[in-house]
Amino acid sequence: MAAQALIPEDDLCCSVCFDIFKEPVVLKCSHSFCRVCLEQYWEEKSSRECPICRRKASMEELLINLALRSIVESYLKQKTDRETAHKSEARCSLHGEKLLLFCKHDKETLCVVCHTSKKHTNHPVCPVEEAVLDLKEELKPALNLMKEKLKMSTENEQECKKTVEHIRSQTQHTEGQIKAEFEKLHQFLREEEEARLAVLKEEGELKSRIMEEKLADITRHISTLTDKITTIEKAMDTEDTSFLKSYKNTACRYRAQCTLQDPELLSGALIDVAKHLGNLKFRVWEKMLGLVQYTPVILDPNTAHHKLSLSDDLTTMRLTSTAQNCPDNPERFNPCVDVLGSEGFTSGKHSWEVKVGSKTAWTIGVVKESIIRKGIITLNTEEGLWVFTLRNGDQYKAGGTVLRLKRKPKSIRVQLDYDRGKVSFFDSSDMVHIHTFKHTFTERLFPFFCPHLKDGGRNDAPLQICPAKVSVTVTSSQ
Numbered sequence: 001m002a003a004q005a006l007i008p009e010d011d012l013c014c015s016v017c018f019d020i021f022k023e024p025v026v027l028k029c030s031h032s033f034c035r036v037c038l039e040q041y042w043e044e045k046s047s048r049e050c051p052i053c054r055r056k057a058s059m060e061e062l063l064i065n066l067a068l069r070s071i072v073e074s075y076l077k078q079k080t081d082r083e084t085a086h087k088s089e090a091r092c093s094l095h096g097e098k099l100l101l102f103c104k105h106d107k108e109t110l111c112v113v114c115h116t117s118k119k120h121t122n123h124p125v126c127p128v129e130e131a132v133l134d135l136k137e138e139l140k141p142a143l144n145l146m147k148e149k150l151k152m153s154t155e156n157e158q159e160c161k162k163t164v165e166h167i168r169s170q171t172q173h174t175e176g177q178i179k180a181e182f183e184k185l186h187q188f189l190r191e192e193e194e195a196r197l198a199v200l201k202e203e204g205e206l207k208s209r210i211m212e213e214k215l216a217d218i219t220r221h222i223s224t225l226t227d228k229i230t231t232i233e234k235a236m237d238t239e240d241t242s243f244l245k246s247y248k249n250t251a252c253r254y255r256a257q258c259t260l261q262d263p264e265l266l267s268g269a270l271i272d273v274a275k276h277l278g279n280l281k282f283r284v285w286e287k288m289l290g291l292v293q294y295t296p297v298i299l300d301p302n303t304a305h306h307k308l309s310l311s312d313d314l315t316t317m318r319l320t321s322t323a324q325n326c327p328d329n330p331e332r333f334n335p336c337v338d339v340l341g342s343e344g345f346t347s348g349k350h351s352w353e354v355k356v357g358s359k360t361a362w363t364i365g366v367v368k369e370s371i372i373r374k375g376i377i378t379l380n381t382e383e384g385l386w387v388f389t390l391r392n393g394d395q396y397k398a399g400g401t402v403l404r405l406k407r408k409p410k411s412i413r414v415q416l417d418y419d420r421g422k423v424s425f426f427d428s429s430d431m432v433h434i435h436t437f438k439h440t441f442t443e444r445l446f447p448f449f450c451p452h453l454k455d456g457g458r459n460d461a462p463l464q465i466c467p468a469k470v471s472v473t474v475t476s477s478q
């Protein structure tokens with residue numbers, strides 16, 4: 001095969017088609033040709049002879065040259081391999097030489113001729129293999145960073161999918177709660193409607209019965225009068241002598257009948273429409289105040305640590321051992337078991353009351369909007385927290401100040417005066433002042449709550465925001 005590979009390409013050409021043999025056949029004169037080309041040649045010449053020696057030949061003499069076919073196939077394979085190898089080698093577009101060097105200054109590959117050119121004079125040059133290793137090392141930090149970003153993006157993708165599911169769950173749950181609350185209102189209105197219609201019906205039946213009784217009296221009175229009138233008229237139609245005899249008795253009965261009081265229509269007999277319709281919506285709404293309640297602060301479930309369970313009305317929080325299935329969105333506290341109120345304040349006076357009961361640990365107060373959500377929070381004013389805390393059942397602090405209380409409060413009133421820069425705490429049972437922070441506030445403040453970890457089962461009770469008293473005051477428009 002090595003000898004075959006050294007045969008020049010010209011020696012492998014068919015003398016008829018002047019190309020590499022395609023289907024080599026050999027004549028008796030030992031000359032070889034392509035079968036198709038030889039047959040075309042004979043057809044054009046109209047004579048069957050060897051194109052080289054002119055010896056007569058026939059179709060029966062065409063035998064496949066197996067040796068030549070093997071040599072041609074081997075040659076073509078080696079030629080294909082050489083062309084493939086040549087294409088795979090990077091070569092200089094200017095000089096055709098292999099690109100074996102790398103210019104560190106221009107960041108490009110060079111051949112030996114380019115290296116000696118003026119363009120790359122005094123430029124640092126190294127072998128391509130060495131440059132590849134160095135550049136790969138340079139790419140590793142960027143590659144690792146991209147892998148980290150890919151990992152973060154994948155985690156964010158999963159968190160987004162989880163958030164989408166949570167949004168759907170929130171929508172369904174909130175829709176159910178809204179419908180339940182409105183059903184309570186609808187039920188109240190239905191019952192109120194039925195009660196007021198019943199009162200109206202009762203009044204209508206009572207007054208109708210009274211008027212029917214009155215109507216019966218009048219009817220009897222009319223009947224009596226009719227009888228008397230008929231009797232008198234008959235007496236008046238008798239003869240003079242008979243009339244005079246009966247006149248005395250007739251006149252007495254007539255005078256007695258005339259002295260009887262005539263029946264009169266009763267006052268207040270009609271339906272008191274004004275009582276039933278007057279300010280109807282207002283009076284129903286006023287009565288509805290006994291059904292509804294107002295809480296000055298509502299908890300924001302999107303800020304609650306995943307182990308905080310909030311009541312359906314978002315006024316009570318309790319620490320649980322089971323984590324809630326919720327996304328770790330930026331607003332949510334983690335790992336601190338905290339939650340914020342849903343509404344922030346940038347001005348005015350605000351107050352709310354928190355029932356702490358017999359809990360042994362809790363934290364309540366206000367924090368700035370930019371408070372850290374992901375990480376451990378230090379409970380001091382420098383971090384933007386103005387809070388009152390209880391630890392171990394009897395250790396009270398306001399920020400870093402230790403407080404000594406005469407008694408353990410069951411509920412705490414928080415008062416915020418944003419404009420005057422004050423946050424005050426009181427024992428809401430008798431409004432005894434506990435502590436006041438003073439600060440110049442510059443950003444939105446939110447109510448802050450933390451029921452704290454369980455303390456051997458002694459701190460299981462919830463924290464509850466108490467409803468405020470609601471009253472209606474009517475003032476004249478004049």
